[in-house]
Amino acid sequence: MTSTTLMSDTALLDAAREVAHRAYVPYSHFPVGAALIDGEGHLVTGCNVENAAYGETICAERNAITTMVAQYGAQRISAIAVIGLKAAPCWPCGACRQVLREFQCERVIVEGPDGEPLSLPFEKILPYSFGPEALDEE
Ligand SMILES: [Zn+2]
Structure with a gap:
Protein backbone atom coordinates (compact mmCIF):
# COMPACT_ATOMS: atom_id res chain seq x y z
CA MET A 1 0.00 0.00 0.00
CA THR A 2 1.49 3.32 -1.02
CA SER A 3 0.46 6.88 -0.42
CA THR A 4 2.27 10.15 -0.75
CA THR A 5 -0.58 12.24 0.62
CA LEU A 6 -0.93 13.30 4.21
CA MET A 7 -3.37 11.20 6.16
CA SER A 8 -5.47 12.17 9.15
CA ASP A 9 -4.82 10.39 12.45
CA THR A 10 -8.18 8.68 12.05
CA ALA A 11 -7.29 7.41 8.57
CA LEU A 12 -3.95 6.12 9.84
CA LEU A 13 -5.72 4.28 12.68
CA ASP A 14 -8.16 2.84 10.13
CA ALA A 15 -5.24 1.50 8.08
CA ALA A 16 -3.80 -0.06 11.25
CA ARG A 17 -7.16 -1.63 12.09
CA GLU A 18 -7.47 -3.09 8.60
CA VAL A 19 -4.10 -4.83 8.74
CA ALA A 20 -4.72 -6.03 12.31
CA HIS A 21 -7.39 -8.33 10.90
CA ARG A 22 -4.62 -10.20 9.08
CA ALA A 23 -2.51 -10.71 12.23
CA TYR A 24 -1.22 -14.24 12.83
CA VAL A 25 -1.98 -14.71 16.52
CA PRO A 26 -2.85 -18.37 17.24
CA TYR A 27 -1.30 -18.18 20.74
CA SER A 28 -2.19 -14.81 22.24
CA HIS A 29 -5.35 -14.13 20.22
CA PHE A 30 -4.30 -10.48 20.55
CA PRO A 31 -4.27 -8.98 17.05
CA VAL A 32 -2.39 -5.73 16.57
CA GLY A 33 -1.98 -3.54 13.51
CA ALA A 34 0.39 -0.67 12.84
CA ALA A 35 0.39 1.92 10.07
CA LEU A 36 3.22 4.37 9.63
CA ILE A 37 4.04 7.28 7.40
CA ASP A 38 7.72 7.43 6.53
CA GLY A 39 9.73 10.60 6.06
CA GLU A 40 8.77 10.75 2.39
CA GLY A 41 5.05 10.23 2.92
CA HIS A 42 4.77 6.53 2.14
CA LEU A 43 2.16 4.54 4.04
CA VAL A 44 3.42 1.19 5.33
CA THR A 45 1.47 -1.27 7.44
CA GLY A 46 2.29 -4.32 9.54
CA CYS A 47 0.57 -6.80 11.84
CA ASN A 48 1.89 -9.02 14.60
CA VAL A 49 3.09 -12.46 13.52
CA GLU A 50 3.49 -15.06 16.27
CA ASN A 51 5.53 -18.22 16.35
CA ALA A 52 5.37 -21.50 18.26
CA ALA A 53 8.80 -20.50 19.55
CA TYR A 54 7.29 -17.48 21.30
CA GLY A 55 10.48 -15.42 21.29
CA GLU A 56 10.47 -15.32 17.49
CA THR A 57 7.20 -13.38 17.46
CA ILE A 58 7.37 -9.99 15.76
CA CYS A 59 5.17 -7.08 16.76
CA ALA A 60 3.06 -5.12 14.29
CA GLU A 61 5.20 -2.01 14.69
CA ARG A 62 8.51 -3.74 13.96
CA ASN A 63 6.89 -5.61 11.08
CA ALA A 64 5.86 -2.26 9.55
CA ILE A 65 9.30 -0.75 10.16
CA THR A 66 11.23 -3.60 8.55
CA THR A 67 8.83 -3.46 5.59
CA MET A 68 9.42 0.31 5.33
CA VAL A 69 13.16 -0.24 5.11
CA ALA A 70 12.84 -3.10 2.62
CA GLN A 71 10.33 -1.36 0.36
CA TYR A 72 11.49 2.24 0.43
CA GLY A 73 14.88 2.35 2.11
CA ALA A 74 13.37 4.94 4.41
CA GLN A 75 15.17 5.95 7.58
CA ARG A 76 12.65 8.28 9.21
CA ILE A 77 9.13 7.85 10.55
CA SER A 78 6.80 10.84 10.68
CA ALA A 79 4.05 9.05 12.59
CA ILE A 80 2.89 5.57 13.50
CA ALA A 81 -0.61 4.49 14.50
CA VAL A 82 -1.12 1.34 16.55
CA ILE A 83 -4.37 -0.53 17.14
CA GLY A 84 -5.03 -3.57 19.31
CA LEU A 85 -8.35 -5.10 18.36
CA LYS A 86 -8.88 -6.16 21.98
CA ALA A 87 -7.37 -3.22 23.85
CA ALA A 88 -7.54 0.55 23.62
CA PRO A 89 -5.22 2.21 23.99
CA CYS A 90 -2.60 -0.26 22.74
CA TRP A 91 0.82 1.34 23.22
CA PRO A 92 3.99 0.05 21.55
CA CYS A 93 6.01 -2.34 23.73
CA GLY A 94 9.47 -1.41 24.96
CA ALA A 95 11.29 -3.22 22.17
CA CYS A 96 9.23 -1.45 19.51
CA ARG A 97 9.79 1.93 21.17
CA GLN A 98 13.54 1.40 20.87
CA VAL A 99 13.24 0.44 17.20
CA LEU A 100 10.98 3.43 16.52
CA ARG A 101 13.64 5.58 18.19
CA GLU A 102 16.25 4.30 15.73
CA PHE A 103 14.19 5.77 12.88
CA GLN A 104 13.53 9.13 14.57
CA CYS A 105 9.80 8.54 14.94
CA GLU A 106 8.14 11.88 15.57
CA ARG A 107 4.66 10.91 16.77
CA VAL A 108 2.70 7.91 18.06
CA ILE A 109 -1.05 7.61 17.63
CA VAL A 110 -3.24 5.13 19.46
CA GLU A 111 -6.97 4.75 19.84
CA GLY A 112 -8.09 6.30 23.11
CA PRO A 113 -10.65 4.64 25.40
CA ASP A 114 -13.31 6.86 23.83
CA GLY A 115 -12.42 5.66 20.34
CA GLU A 116 -10.85 8.98 19.38
CA ILE A 125 6.75 7.63 25.35
CA LEU A 126 10.52 7.09 25.40
CA PRO A 127 12.24 9.91 27.29
CA TYR A 128 15.99 9.91 27.98
CA SER A 129 16.46 7.34 25.21
CA PHE A 130 19.54 5.77 23.70
CA GLY A 131 19.97 6.39 19.99
CA PRO A 132 22.40 6.17 17.08
CA GLU A 133 24.01 9.54 17.87
CA ALA A 134 25.35 8.06 21.11
CA LEU A 135 27.72 5.99 18.98
CA ASP A 136 29.08 8.96 17.03
CA GLU A 137 32.78 9.44 17.54
CA GLU A 138 33.99 12.96 18.04
ZN1 LIG B 1 6.31 -4.42 20.19
Missing part, protein backbone atom coordinates in the same frame (compact mmCIF):
# COMPACT_ATOMS: atom_id res chain seq x y z
CA PRO A 117 -7.22 9.23 18.20
CA LEU A 118 -4.73 9.95 20.98
CA SER A 119 -1.48 11.41 19.65
CA LEU A 120 1.75 11.91 21.56
CA PRO A 121 5.16 13.23 20.53
CA PHE A 122 7.61 10.34 20.59
CA GLU A 123 9.75 11.83 23.38
CA LYS A 124 6.76 11.42 25.69
Whole structure:
Protein backbone atom coordinates (compact mmCIF):
# COMPACT_ATOMS: atom_id res chain seq x y z
CA MET A 1 0.00 0.00 0.00
CA THR A 2 1.49 3.32 -1.02
CA SER A 3 0.46 6.88 -0.42
CA THR A 4 2.27 10.15 -0.75
CA THR A 5 -0.58 12.24 0.62
CA LEU A 6 -0.93 13.30 4.21
CA MET A 7 -3.37 11.20 6.16
CA SER A 8 -5.47 12.17 9.15
CA ASP A 9 -4.82 10.39 12.45
CA THR A 10 -8.18 8.68 12.05
CA ALA A 11 -7.29 7.41 8.57
CA LEU A 12 -3.95 6.12 9.84
CA LEU A 13 -5.72 4.28 12.68
CA ASP A 14 -8.16 2.84 10.13
CA ALA A 15 -5.24 1.50 8.08
CA ALA A 16 -3.80 -0.06 11.25
CA ARG A 17 -7.16 -1.63 12.09
CA GLU A 18 -7.47 -3.09 8.60
CA VAL A 19 -4.10 -4.83 8.74
CA ALA A 20 -4.72 -6.03 12.31
CA HIS A 21 -7.39 -8.33 10.90
CA ARG A 22 -4.62 -10.20 9.08
CA ALA A 23 -2.51 -10.71 12.23
CA TYR A 24 -1.22 -14.24 12.83
CA VAL A 25 -1.98 -14.71 16.52
CA PRO A 26 -2.85 -18.37 17.24
CA TYR A 27 -1.30 -18.18 20.74
CA SER A 28 -2.19 -14.81 22.24
CA HIS A 29 -5.35 -14.13 20.22
CA PHE A 30 -4.30 -10.48 20.55
CA PRO A 31 -4.27 -8.98 17.05
CA VAL A 32 -2.39 -5.73 16.57
CA GLY A 33 -1.98 -3.54 13.51
CA ALA A 34 0.39 -0.67 12.84
CA ALA A 35 0.39 1.92 10.07
CA LEU A 36 3.22 4.37 9.63
CA ILE A 37 4.04 7.28 7.40
CA ASP A 38 7.72 7.43 6.53
CA GLY A 39 9.73 10.60 6.06
CA GLU A 40 8.77 10.75 2.39
CA GLY A 41 5.05 10.23 2.92
CA HIS A 42 4.77 6.53 2.14
CA LEU A 43 2.16 4.54 4.04
CA VAL A 44 3.42 1.19 5.33
CA THR A 45 1.47 -1.27 7.44
CA GLY A 46 2.29 -4.32 9.54
CA CYS A 47 0.57 -6.80 11.84
CA ASN A 48 1.89 -9.02 14.60
CA VAL A 49 3.09 -12.46 13.52
CA GLU A 50 3.49 -15.06 16.27
CA ASN A 51 5.53 -18.22 16.35
CA ALA A 52 5.37 -21.50 18.26
CA ALA A 53 8.80 -20.50 19.55
CA TYR A 54 7.29 -17.48 21.30
CA GLY A 55 10.48 -15.42 21.29
CA GLU A 56 10.47 -15.32 17.49
CA THR A 57 7.20 -13.38 17.46
CA ILE A 58 7.37 -9.99 15.76
CA CYS A 59 5.17 -7.08 16.76
CA ALA A 60 3.06 -5.12 14.29
CA GLU A 61 5.20 -2.01 14.69
CA ARG A 62 8.51 -3.74 13.96
CA ASN A 63 6.89 -5.61 11.08
CA ALA A 64 5.86 -2.26 9.55
CA ILE A 65 9.30 -0.75 10.16
CA THR A 66 11.23 -3.60 8.55
CA THR A 67 8.83 -3.46 5.59
CA MET A 68 9.42 0.31 5.33
CA VAL A 69 13.16 -0.24 5.11
CA ALA A 70 12.84 -3.10 2.62
CA GLN A 71 10.33 -1.36 0.36
CA TYR A 72 11.49 2.24 0.43
CA GLY A 73 14.88 2.35 2.11
CA ALA A 74 13.37 4.94 4.41
CA GLN A 75 15.17 5.95 7.58
CA ARG A 76 12.65 8.28 9.21
CA ILE A 77 9.13 7.85 10.55
CA SER A 78 6.80 10.84 10.68
CA ALA A 79 4.05 9.05 12.59
CA ILE A 80 2.89 5.57 13.50
CA ALA A 81 -0.61 4.49 14.50
CA VAL A 82 -1.12 1.34 16.55
CA ILE A 83 -4.37 -0.53 17.14
CA GLY A 84 -5.03 -3.57 19.31
CA LEU A 85 -8.35 -5.10 18.36
CA LYS A 86 -8.88 -6.16 21.98
CA ALA A 87 -7.37 -3.22 23.85
CA ALA A 88 -7.54 0.55 23.62
CA PRO A 89 -5.22 2.21 23.99
CA CYS A 90 -2.60 -0.26 22.74
CA TRP A 91 0.82 1.34 23.22
CA PRO A 92 3.99 0.05 21.55
CA CYS A 93 6.01 -2.34 23.73
CA GLY A 94 9.47 -1.41 24.96
CA ALA A 95 11.29 -3.22 22.17
CA CYS A 96 9.23 -1.45 19.51
CA ARG A 97 9.79 1.93 21.17
CA GLN A 98 13.54 1.40 20.87
CA VAL A 99 13.24 0.44 17.20
CA LEU A 100 10.98 3.43 16.52
CA ARG A 101 13.64 5.58 18.19
CA GLU A 102 16.25 4.30 15.73
CA PHE A 103 14.19 5.77 12.88
CA GLN A 104 13.53 9.13 14.57
CA CYS A 105 9.80 8.54 14.94
CA GLU A 106 8.14 11.88 15.57
CA ARG A 107 4.66 10.91 16.77
CA VAL A 108 2.70 7.91 18.06
CA ILE A 109 -1.05 7.61 17.63
CA VAL A 110 -3.24 5.13 19.46
CA GLU A 111 -6.97 4.75 19.84
CA GLY A 112 -8.09 6.30 23.11
CA PRO A 113 -10.65 4.64 25.40
CA ASP A 114 -13.31 6.86 23.83
CA GLY A 115 -12.42 5.66 20.34
CA GLU A 116 -10.85 8.98 19.38
CA PRO A 117 -7.22 9.23 18.20
CA LEU A 118 -4.73 9.95 20.98
CA SER A 119 -1.48 11.41 19.65
CA LEU A 120 1.75 11.91 21.56
CA PRO A 121 5.16 13.23 20.53
CA PHE A 122 7.61 10.34 20.59
CA GLU A 123 9.75 11.83 23.38
CA LYS A 124 6.76 11.42 25.69
CA ILE A 125 6.75 7.63 25.35
CA LEU A 126 10.52 7.09 25.40
CA PRO A 127 12.24 9.91 27.29
CA TYR A 128 15.99 9.91 27.98
CA SER A 129 16.46 7.34 25.21
CA PHE A 130 19.54 5.77 23.70
CA GLY A 131 19.97 6.39 19.99
CA PRO A 132 22.40 6.17 17.08
CA GLU A 133 24.01 9.54 17.87
CA ALA A 134 25.35 8.06 21.11
CA LEU A 135 27.72 5.99 18.98
CA ASP A 136 29.08 8.96 17.03
CA GLU A 137 32.78 9.44 17.54
CA GLU A 138 33.99 12.96 18.04
ZN1 LIG B 1 6.31 -4.42 20.19
